[in-house]
Amino acid sequence: MTVTEVVETKLDEEHYVDEDGTEPVEGTEGEETETKSGHTVPKGVAVEELKSYRGHKKLRDECPPAVQELLTAKGAFDVYDKFVSTMASEKSTRGPLGKWRDKQFISVLDLFQDEFIDKGVKVSLCKRSSGKGTYRWLEFIDVEALEEPYVPQYDVSNLSGQILETCYSKLQFPNGVAVEELKSWKGRKKLKEKIPIYLEKLLKKNDLMAEYDQLIDHVIESGVSANMKNWETEKLQAILEEYKPMFAAKGVDVFVSHKQEYVSHGQYGGHTEFFRWIEYVDRAEQPSYTPQRNADEKDEACTIM
Known part of the structure; x- marks a missing residue:
């Protein structure tokens, strides 16, 4: 069974992780995949980590093997290529220091979502923040390959707006x-x-x-x-x-x-x-x-x- 979790966001200033060029832990299609945030996705889901510093260049120029394999099998790689090219060229998706702007990112993703869905693929922008830093990644979901029902827990577009504040953090919950x-x-x-x-x-x-x-x-x-x-x-x-x-x-x-x-x-x-x-x-x-x-x-x- 896939384990999904509540989103925890630090109240202090956001900082970034994984800017050293290291690669995420990736599985091949058909295996579970663990992201750097520690979140595990099931068979049928491929993950692409998003770097915060100059992340648009890596998104445009590099595609994780598991993502390429899934999208090629679904005949959706041309849609992906247009999507990442548009995301990299659209400067509104990033702040002055290269930080991704979630709302603007999703607005561009929405332009291609129907094309992905026509190929049997659902794409979600996910985000998880903690004391270790902020992680963002894309989940490419082959809806026909899932063995059990799956909803991306950290999908930025699926947060309900409920917030539980503690002394140092705020917890956000999905719909x-x-x-x-x-x-x-x-x-x-x-x-x-x-x-x-x-x-x-x-x-x-x-x-x-x-x-x-x-x-x-x-x-x-x-x-x-x-x-x-x-x-x-x-x-x-x-x-x-x-x-x-x-x-x-x-x-x-x-x-x-x-x-x-x-x-x-x-x-x-x-x-x-x-x-x-x-x-x-x-x-x-x-x-x-x-x-x-x-x-x-x-x-x-x-x-x-």
Whole structure:
């Protein structure tokens, strides 16, 4: 099964990686391929990494073997050649220092998308940012070669607009994933006050409002410690395990996720901030999605008030 993840973007200034001329890890068509960002794509998907510094020249002059093999087999290499030539000549797709401009990049890609689709190929611009830097790549998807349903998790054009901000980062989520944060301050009260709009739409679409109300009541009642001041991960996990079959029966998977960050106080030490949220995944829209920060992998408490 293909593992896809939530997009994490650093709030500080964007910096670049992979400008040393090294090549991405590539598989041949028919094998899984791992990008430099650590994201793995399945059989039927070929990847072309995008350099940030003078990336337009490499895009125009070099084509990864796996991409060339896929496009040649689909009779789409001439479309690709026109696409990369246009992208390289269109200066609006890049800033003064050569940084790709995502919106302008997508506007050029859209000019050729129908031609690619006519050949049985879907092309997506993907982007992932973290403390290690910013990665961009193109995914060329042979829709007939996929063994399982696949949606590019990092597709820039498929972000929903949902943002969960932490101390140093902001997490962005794709369409088909709805998020509800478990707040530290008055967290139980806020769960009952208002449903996030994206979540409400997902629940109504899948006729899950009744199940959701039961789940939230259970989380509020039993998802905290004895003194009512901590979200307890193990209790939250146990609650979700009980409700997962109800949601899955209607095409939605549910996960508890978390992130922790150390906040320095300089010479006075520091403290750790904890962030918790529940992700609701509509499998009709996100068949291959897996949360990057699934709380099943760690056991930590989150203080609430």
